[in-house]
Amino acid sequence: MTAIFLMSMLFGLACGQAMALCIPTEYMMHVERKECAYCLTINTTICAGYCMTRDFNGKLFLPKYALSQDVCTYRDFMYKTVEIPGCPRHVTPYFSYPVAISCKCGKCNTDYSDCIHEAIKTNYCTKPQKSYVVGFSI
DSSP, rough: OHHHHHHHHHHHHHHHHHHOOOEEEEEEEEEEESSSSSSEEEEEEEEEEOOOOOOOOGGGGGGGGGGOOOOEEEEEEEEEEOOTOOOOOSSOOEEEEEEEEEEEEOOTTTTTSSSSSSSOOOOOOSSEEEEEETTOOO
């Protein structure tokens, strides 16, 4: 009985490592507008992780649209809106951003996802920071 239990535990661990891990993950983003006095730091959730995929050997014979691989993307999400402090009256101070509720492995939809291969490294502030946490600014 102990050997069967041990083998099933090892099998479960091996399968768990090989299966997809695509979950909502905490993410800190920085938002600023050149006309406003402050940069806003927002804590949100995004979809992040790995999805199982296969590399098809006959890719030379297939059209490019058939070669897309699954990515970790939003299943359910909602938008939240915050106000960037220190904006003059003629500038709209509102910024909306997505909050991941659940994620899935699937084709990347450019309607609501950024489907690039490399992250753009502009997630920093050049102005004084204000933090935004759970519905009110600090």
